[in-house]
Amino acid sequence: MNNPQLSADGELQHLLTLEGLPAEIIGRILDTAVPFVSIAEREVKKVPLLRGKTVFNLFFENSTRTRTTFEIAAKRLSADVINLNIGVSSATKGETLLDTIDNLVAMNADMFIVRHGESGAPHLIAQHLWATQRQHIHVINAGDGRHGHPTQGLLDLFTIRHYKHDFRELTIAIVGDVLHSRVARSLIHGLTTLGTPEVRVIGPQTLLPTAVESLGVHVFHDMRDGLAGCDVVVMLRLQSERMKGALLPSAGEFFKHYGLTVEKLRLAKPDAIVMHPGPMNRGVEIDSAVADGTHSVILPQVTFGIAVRMAVMSILAGSR
Amino acid sequence: MRIEIRGGRLIDPKHGIDRPASVYVAAGKVAAIGDAPSGWHADRVLDATRLVVCPGLIDSSARLREPGFEYKATLESEVAAAIAGGVTSLACPPDTDPPLDEPGLVEMLKHRARSLNQAHVYPIGALTVGLKGEIITEMGELTEAGCIAFSHADAALANTQVLLRALQYAATFGYKVWLRPQDVHLARGGVAHDGEVATRLGLPAIPSFAETIALDAIFELVRATGVQVHLARISSHDGVARVRAAKKAGLPVTCDVAVHHVHLCDVDIGWFNAHCHLVPPLRGTRDRAALRTGLSDGTVDLICSDHTPVDDDAKQLPFAEAEPGATALELLLPLTLKWAREEKLPLTTALARITSDPARVLGLDAGHLAAGADADVCVFDPELHWRVEPDALRSQGKNTPFLGFELPGKVRFTLVGGQLVHES
Numbered sequence: 001m002n003n004p005q006l007s008a009d010g011e012l013q014h015l016l017t018l019e020g021l022p023a024e025i026i027g028r029i030l031d032t033a034v035p036f037v038s039i040a041e042r043e044v045k046k047v048p049l050l051r052g053k054t055v056f057n058l059f060f061e062n063s064t065r066t067r068t069t070f071e072i073a074a075k076r077l078s079a080d081v082i083n084l085n086i087g088v089s090s091a092t093k094g095e096t097l098l099d100t101i102d103n104l105v106a107m108n109a110d111m112f113i114v115r116h117g118e119s120g121a122p123h124l125i126a127q128h129l130w131a132t133q134r135q136h137i138h139v140i141n142a143g144d145g146r147h148g149h150p151t152q153g154l155l156d157l158f159t160i161r162h163y164k165h166d167f168r169e170l171t172i173a174i175v176g177d178v179l180h181s182r183v184a185r186s187l188i189h190g191l192t193t194l195g196t197p198e199v200r201v202i203g204p205q206t207l208l209p210t211a212v213e214s215l216g217v218h219v220f221h222d223m224r225d226g227l228a229g230c231d232v233v234v235m236l237r238l239q240s241e242r243m244k245g246a247l248l249p250s251a252g253e254f255f256k257h258y259g260l261t262v263e264k265l266r267l268a269k270p271d272a273i274v275m276h277p278g279p280m281n282r283g284v285e286i287d288s289a290v291a292d293g294t295h296s297v298i299l300p301q302v303t304f305g306i307a308v309r310m311a312v313m314s315i316l317a318g319s320r
Numbered sequence: 321m322r323i324e325i326r327g328g329r330l331i332d333p334k335h336g337i338d339r340p341a342s343v344y345v346a347a348g349k350v351a352a353i354g355d356a357p358s359g360w361h362a363d364r365v366l367d368a369t370r371l372v373v374c375p376g377l378i379d380s381s382a383r384l385r386e387p388g389f390e391y392k393a394t395l396e397s398e399v400a401a402a403i404a405g406g407v408t409s410l411a412c413p414p415d416t417d418p419p420l421d422e423p424g425l426v427e428m429l430k431h432r433a434r435s436l437n438q439a440h441v442y443p444i445g446a447l448t449v450g451l452k453g454e455i456i457t458e459m460g461e462l463t464e465a466g467c468i469a470f471s472h473a474d475a476a477l478a479n480t481q482v483l484l485r486a487l488q489y490a491a492t493f494g495y496k497v498w499l500r501p502q503d504v505h506l507a508r509g510g511v512a513h514d515g516e517v518a519t520r521l522g523l524p525a526i527p528s529f530a531e532t533i534a535l536d537a538i539f540e541l542v543r544a545t546g547v548q549v550h551l552a553r554i555s556s557h558d559g560v561a562r563v564r565a566a567k568k569a570g571l572p573v574t575c576d577v578a579v580h581h582v583h584l585c586d587v588d589i590g591w592f593n594a595h596c597h598l599v600p601p602l603r604g605t606r607d608r609a610a611l612r613t614g615l616s617d618g619t620v621d622l623i624c625s626d627h628t629p630v631d632d633d634a635k636q637l638p639f640a641e642a643e644p645g646a647t648a649l650e651l652l653l654p655l656t657l658k659w660a661r662e663e664k665l666p667l668t669t670a671l672a673r674i675t676s677d678p679a680r681v682l683g684l685d686a687g688h689l690a691a692g693a694d695a696d697v698c699v700f701d702p703e704l705h706w707r708v709e710p711d712a713l714r715s716q717g718k719n720t721p722f723l724g725f726e727l728p729g730k731v732r733f734t735l736v737g738g739q740l741v742h743e744s
Contacts, residue, residue, distance in 0.1 A: 004591045019520065098636055118638035119522040120592030127591075128636070145640070146522030185522060209519040210527070 050079035073309035119145030153186030176236035328368025333672035348738035376408025376696030388417025401715035406698030415473035471498035506530035578626035594642035629717020647717035654727035
């Protein structure tokens, strides 16, 4: 079996998942992102690394924020960016996912940034490009179903490294709807690869996947126990539709048990940082006093996100 | 046509035969075994040296896709696949479009199959009209039209009262009912076994207890009605244990496993290989081991192909969206042989699971080769390995997780009703 995202000589060909991605490559992406952070502070925010390249933002599921950050990242690298919001309507038009890809390949695409509601869609595209000998076209997973969101995972790692330096000394808690969260899965893979000794997930049984321990995490149902001694607290977004499927009784009760408040945050280390992938539901998973408080690094995450995405794209563009 | 199958190793599991013997076929029947009948003259001699001669295989679940899904497969293509795989009788589930819920459809299917004059096709009728789970079908009329049992295929039957009524009605007239044990609500939306792999890949999952809860309910209804139930596609360790206990308690139940589940488990999904999107889902290694044990000790009565040809367009989709199922008529024998080798089981035991055992469950006078029996015969080379590739398959469906595998067992001759319908 071929590695789905590395070339035969071990270069990053696509970014599909953080699972199985070597620590050296993760480190290289994070290192590459460092100078890109400062580019954003310059008057001319552009470098020519992707000049002449065409990047397609291929969003089969709506997302303004992630699409925008990819668009900014690509433009700062001087790429031509085309946004396609295919949404749900494409299915009714009868064009299959791979038909869409073939059409865009015919338009000489160099890179696909793919967001899809089904787990594995970016793998399918990468596999198709490989099977049709067009592996020079790169695929970046911008979120697939519940499976992965590797650039989010990388920007989370970048943020943690920025504030906390050594992963090998950290205790990190991920709180909330882990079951449906591709963000949580990607971050867990990244953290375990980089040697984080204690990764915790905190949530009710209804929102934790079966055998989640097999990912290398410790499970806590009581948030207070789980937060004790943490260096980093990552809050997950809780989507309102979770109230419908008998997963939770109400947003209010969820907040009572698993919402992050100033009082609960005191159980973590005094210098703990608080992260959230956004968009936040204030008063559902996080109290405004925490979101806007001194521990919060939620807005720096967004800034770093652009730099990390620039790093991924420039590394991919440099590989064949 | 008088055919002599000369010099092969005859294996007839039903009669416990495994010895070198020639088989003499005349007038559609087995005329003699071992010694030629007096005055024998063959029109055709098939050289079976170093080959195994066994009853034609019986597949208890093969979707031929007619009526309604002719773009996926046709009766012609799939019956050709069957005989190329040594399968001479097959039962087809009712989940066609429209479903097999009225006699006209069943008669048409039987008629089309008969006119091809190749494998025997035995329709399984729909248990409820349109497989909607609301109104029971005219089981009497459907039986007269040729249905050998009734099932709900993979369609949801959420209403336990409807299920009870259907089982009571079937029990009244002695019809067999085939059920795939799966709790409708626990399985809804799921596409993979609820375990580490689904958790890693973020695939909506179906827990093993979706099977055991359904089994417990079915066993209660069997006790209440006395109906004979065949449990289709058992998939879990705990499910096998439940069936073993039910049989021990004397319940009139039988059960089968799909050949894929004998060999694969959820880790074979790898990176979202949609060929491994099957119904029921491939479960864990412990489940696969239990299915194998169940097959060896007879708890699981038989292996079926669960043949489901799917067109490329429906497979080349993200895992959950891809249509479940795999083509398997031509792999039933090779994969059964592979299982037997891995488990170091005698060939007779292995072949029983695809000949005499399914004949018993289906209630067919087939799957054996005594003198006077219908001459449905499979002659294969057990040592020849072949590579599973799209071009090597007659089925219109090329969708199988076994693409690229080297499998043992190549069918050389297939006889149906004494006619040589396949040779290679």
